[in-house]
Structures are given as C-alpha cells and as structure tokens.
Amino acid sequence: MPDLYTHAFSDNTRLAKGKTMIAPADGTWNLVAVPRFTMVKTVWLWVTSAYVGGAPVVTIGFMGNGEVADVDAFMTNVETDPTFVGMKNSLHGSAAWADGKYFDAASGAITLTTTKGTTAGNLIVFVDYAVVC
Structure with a gap:
C-alpha cells in the first residue's frame, strides 16, 4: 500500500485583531484579510x-475564496448578541x-455586518488562523 504522508504544514498560528469599531455605521466591513490556504479556526467578537x-x-x-x-x-x-457586553466565540455556534473554514481557492477577508438599531456600540473582532501550504 502506498504511503500518503502529507507535506502541508503550518509553521505557526496567527491571532489577528481587527480595528476597534466605535459606533460603526450600518453596512458590511472587511476587518481581517486572510491569504489563500488559510484555516480559520475560530472567531471572537468582543462587545x-x-x-x-x-x-x-x-x-x-x-x-x-x-x-x-x-x-x-x-x-x-443570536451568537453575537450586541445588546450585551462581553466576549463571544464562534465555536459550536449555529452558523455554517x-x-x-479553509480558504483553499483564493484569499478573502473576515467581515462584520451591522445594523445599529438606535445607538451602536463598540466592537472588536479577533480571528485565530493558520496558513497551511
């Protein structure tokens, strides 16, 4: 039986912090650029x-991608619940x-979309990822 050993490894893990969003306007914002062959492991939102x-x-x-x-x-x-202050994590949530997520076809970006309601709060996004090639 032939060996199928991999030669695709990550040399390090990266933790990116998006810019602090102070009362952001309604819309979709590109926060963290991710290169091709990136495995996004988890995302946090700090309200x-x-x-x-x-x-x-x-x-x-x-x-x-x-x-x-x-x-x-x-x-x-449901997971972000912007009406409560705190750190929220994507792991085991209901989102797809x-x-x-592995960005195997092309580079991309982690985005935040907001509709502020009456008064917007302040947010910071963190992304834990590794580039595997």
Whole structure:
C-alpha cells in the first residue's frame, strides 16, 4: 500500500485583531484579510460597549475564496448578541462555518455586518488562523 504522508504544514498560528469599531455605521466591513490556504479556526467578537435600543444586528462572515460572500458564516446575531457586553466565540455556534473554514481557492477577508438599531456600540473582532501550504 502506498504511503500518503502529507507535506502541508503550518509553521505557526496567527491571532489577528481587527480595528476597534466605535459606533460603526450600518453596512458590511472587511476587518481581517486572510491569504489563500488559510484555516480559520475560530472567531471572537468582543462587545466593549453594548448597542442600545431598536433591534440591532451584528454578524460575522467572510468574502472571497471564490465564493459568494456570507455575512453570517461564522456568527449569527443570536451568537453575537450586541445588546450585551462581553466576549463571544464562534465555536459550536449555529452558523455554517462556526467551527472553522479553509480558504483553499483564493484569499478573502473576515467581515462584520451591522445594523445599529438606535445607538451602536463598540466592537472588536479577533480571528485565530493558520496558513497551511
């Protein structure tokens, strides 16, 4: 039987921090660029100041990789719950790629989409990933 050993390894893990979003306007924001052959392992959202009033929405998704952008691929509004301060994690969430995504076809970006409701809060996104080639 032939051996099928791999030669695709990651030399290190990277943890990226997006810019602090202070009361962001409604829309989709590209926060962390990821190169081709990146394995995104988990995504965190730190709500440092809660959204107040209305029905605010915050989701974490991606664009690129030769796919249609998915605004809630990593975290849905249920997981982010922008009305409460704290650190939220994508792992084991209900989003399609909550437990990880491999960018095998092309580079891309981790995105944040927000609709502020009445008053937007402040947010920081962290991404744990490794480039495997």
